[in-house]
Amino acid sequence: MRTVLIILSACTLYAVLRYNIAKDVDWSHLPLFIGNKALSLAALGTLLFTFCIRPLHQLGMASITPLLDERKIIGMTGYLLVFLHLIISFLIFNPAYYQKFYTDSGKLTGAAELSMLCGVLAFAFIWGYSRRFQTFLRGDAQIITWLTSNKTLFAAILLVGGHLVFMGYKGWLTPEKWPWYLPPISLVGFVFVLATLAVNVVSHRKIQVNLNYASNTKVNLPS
Numbered sequence: 668m669r670t671v672l673i674i675l676s677a678c679t680l681y682a683v684l685r686y687n688i689a690k691d692v693d694w695s696h697l698p699l700f701i702g703n704k705a706l707s708l709a710a711l712g713t714l715l716f717t718f719c720i721r722p723l724h725q726l727g728m729a730s731i732t733p734l735l736d737e738r739k740i741i742g743m744t745g746y747l748l749v750f751l752h753l754i755i756s757f758l759i760f761n762p763a764y765y766q767k768f769y770t771d772s773g774k775l776t777g778a779a780e781l782s783m784l785c786g787v788l789a790f791a792f793i794w795g796y797s798r799r800f801q802t803f804l805r806g807d808a809q810i811i812t813w814l815t816s817n818k819t820l821f822a823a824i825l826l827v828g829g830h831l832v833f834m835g836y837k838g839w840l841t842p843e844k845w846p847w848y849l850p851p852i853s854l855v856g857f858v859f860v861l862a863t864l865a866v867n868v869v870s871h872r873k874i875q876v877n878l879n880y881a882s883n884t885k886v887n888l889p890s
């Protein structure tokens with residue numbers, strides 16, 4: 668659990684520094700508005716870290732090996748944090764908090780609708796994938812295999828990426844407007860997504876190369 672506490676503390680410190688201190692958002696909005704920003708980044712960071720533990724171990728990072736046995740609990744805690752992010756987001760989802768998501772008519776902008784759709788689908792895929800950790804799964808084996816496959820995992824990661832891009836891309840392109848030049852949390856989250864995809868692809872490639880080398884070496888062995 669130390670891992671999750673470190674991620675949660677770092678995300679909370681960053682959210683307070685960027686929004687309450689650098690951007691001067693009133694402290695009365697720390698519990699939910701700023702708290703939700705910290706929580707959403709910690710949820711994302713915890714889940715993505717879970718998906719990097721084994722690839723980093725396979726890439727030879729010895730310091731990560733002790734965490735192999737903790738992946739389940741870290742992953743389920745990340746899932747819980749996402750759930751809390753959802754509840755808080757629904758609690759304060761109105762123009763007073765999120766003017767940037769609304770048009771003058773009071774409806775959501777196209778980008779906000781796409782962002783939230785990606786968020787909802789990402790949550791559904793994360794829910795599906797988290798069934799992987801359930802030992803009493805019953806039902807259609809094919810659906811269970813698909814739900815708990817790496818494909819579902821990658822779909823969830825890409826959908827979270829969409830959730831962040833559609834809500835934050837405008838702010839990402841104006842660094843001169845960032846308070847103390849601290850990047851927006853949605854951009855930090857997106858960098859986490861890219862890093863996770865990179866670690867998994869590199870690790871996967873390395874395994875492929877090793878497998879090819881092993882099979883080639885076997886073929887060439889003198890009888």
Ligand code: HEM
Pocket residue numbers: 700703704707708710711714749752753756757760765783786787788789790793827830831834835851852853854856
């Ligand atoms: C039903 C699904 C979801 C809803 C309704 C939702 C809602 C929101 C809202 C309203 C924001 C804007 C926060 C702000 O700008 O202060 C947001 C930001 C964010 N969400 Fe979600 N979200 C959902 C799913 C997810 C999932 C599955 C993840 C990750 C695993 C996630 C991670 C994030 C992150 C990292 C931010 C950026 C926070 C920021 O820019 O301050 N969200 N979400």
